[in-house]
Amino acid sequence: MTQAPDSGPGRFPVRYELLKTCRQSGARLGRLHTPHGCFDTPTFMPVGTQGTVKGISTDELQEMGAGILLSNTYHLWMRPGSDLVREAGGLHRFMGWTGAILTDSGGFQVFSLGELNRVREEGVEFRSHIDGSRHLLTPEVSMSVQADLGADIVMAFDECTPWPSDEATTRQSLERTTRWLERCVASQANPGSQALFGIVQGGTFEALRQQSARDIVSFDLPGYAIGGLSVGEPGELMYRMLDCTVPLLPADRPRYLMGVGTPDYLVEAAIRGIDLYDCVLPTRIGRNGSVLTSRGRIIVRDARYARDFDPIDPECGCPACRNHSRAYIRHLFKAGEMLGLRLASLHNLWYLMKLGADIRQAIREDRLLDFRDEYFERTGYHRRRPHCDSPAVPV
Amino acid sequence: MTQAPDSGPGRFPVRYELLKTCRQSGARLGRLHTPHGCFDTPTFMPVGTQGTVKGISTDELQEMGAGILLSNTYHLWMRPGSDLVREAGGLHRFMGWTGAILTDSGGFQVFSLGELNRVREEGVEFRSHIDGSRHLLTPEVSMSVQADLGADIVMAFDECTPWPSDEATTRQSLERTTRWLERCVASQANPGSQALFGIVQGGTFEALRQQSARDIVSFDLPGYAIGGLSVGEPGELMYRMLDCTVPLLPADRPRYLMGVGTPDYLVEAAIRGIDLYDCVLPTRIGRNGSVLTSRGRIIVRDARYARDFDPIDPECGCPACRNHSRAYIRHLFKAGEMLGLRLASLHNLWYLMKLGADIRQAIREDRLLDFRDEYFERTGYHRRRPHCDSPAVPV
16 A cells, blocks of 8 residues: 555654564564664663663663663653753763663653652642652653653653553543543654654553554554553463554554563563563663573572682673673672672673564564574573562662 | 893793883883783773772773783682682683783781781781681781782782881881791792782881882892882872882882872872882772863762763763763762763773873873973862872772
């Protein structure tokens, strides 16, 4: 079908190019073109909450092959302030990152603040976690702050339904999300340079997921996200929600599964047609001395590695594994040395970037289901999922 | 004069090559050949107390041009243990550093522990700062632990006289240092692969400095250090001690001024014929948000830099200055982000490595005195010396 140039996805600042579909799984290999470069998908997006991926330099992010970072609107709005970031020339220049950036809406953080917030149709009233000052986050404010930050992809301001929630609550919530999306679209300042992604909600109810997907897709946006999953529900339930939602999303737009970062979820979501994911997992578990390896997760600060002079993962090519042993990294943790946290975080990020590359290769070879089985067998990640607590304000 | 191969400095594992003497100042440009590469002097040695330069990777140390690191025997002996480091293949392999390493004797740390130690002729009895366990550090133990660590340069176990001390105490102390050196030489395990440097003491008494220098030089060692300076005495007094000591040291051996790292001291010591120095200053002040620049020191976490989008030092080529602004690094400090400490430390290390290169260039051009005057005029470092508190156990 031929589309007029002003109606096809070519009119958006961020454009998805489908390169190949895996004949075994239906997963898709794609390329995302953004104002700050293009990169292949599925891919993991490292999280730089406060304008920095904790402990990692932008040179290191580039070296590991990251094409896009996620940063948190709420945190940057509160500190240093979005006006300051705008004055610096936007978040790319402020943090010295030449690749693409996605900012979230700030909604997830203000909802997570719990008793400090009050949700109304207008928006969410909350108190800053830094100085207790009162603020009102609305779709319009989120769009304005995200315009200041200047990311390539900006997220719609949505209501994130907690798990479990009953059907009536979930329906009200997803309908508000749709009304808020309308306000986001109406107030977006730079649609020519920033791609607005809508967010599908609907909790764990298939019919509501489908209703939300149809509502959100009707806005004809440059990309779509699936929110409200990986918030505590069983993995099988999440997979079921993906199975009933993804087929309703247009094939020529990128699909982003929010907050997902365990290795098994990355593989399963790719199989279900997801292109992008993000999570603080690699840096958060890294700071606790926990590292992902090709044979499963290990706690490298444990006493059993005191005299283990092998790298964290002999199959890994990251700088931590190229230059250092488990025993050395354990020593750094025991001695309270910053380099330990840094090397463990760096390794975990490399690990997930490499897993993305392996998934893409398996799609190219039409064998992503085989890859999943071998990978799960080898690592055990589907049985013992690396846990990642997500406190409201992960400073 | 021709020397037999077994009596000249060529028989040592570490050899100093004099390349040029500055006609204006008498400072020397040299090259130090070690079992782990050679590098030009004068040069600053970054300090990796616990087998890591705090927050900095070995790749970054290589990129800034560091040819040699210093590490602390006391810390590594206590944790992870020198037997473990030996099992790892020595400190170079343990920490993943292919350049040269110098280890201190452990003496300075156990003396600094104050009331926890007891000094006897045999050695120093002390309690570990980690678990309170009792240990005895003697010349023989220091040599044995340093043999395990496997550094290219090992330091004699000396008694470090505090400032101020009276003449009688200082004399007793330096004579004990000489007796301990005899025991170090007698017990050194690997003189063919590890170069033992003797340490001149003598406090702030010219006659005692000269006596100590003659005593220590009589051992015909591969290199000599000057200890017990930069411990609180006025700068002028330190310069006077260098003036009366250095001429007594042989011209064909390297000279190391211990614990010196402020920019003015680096320049003044080079003028007086010093080749090597070390200090925790760059990483310690960096962790506090203090950075050295070509126009003097600034506290980059101060509010005045909140909207300063210039690099820390526009004349600096380090990764922090290439990629980031003062405003960004200030934000990282205010937000408690590890990357702030890392970038400030990295910058300060680059700064002192670059100062070493500038000193060497000024020697080549026979204008080190002019360089000093211009440098002090521009930076003010001789008037406002960056302060560096040195607690006993800088963990």
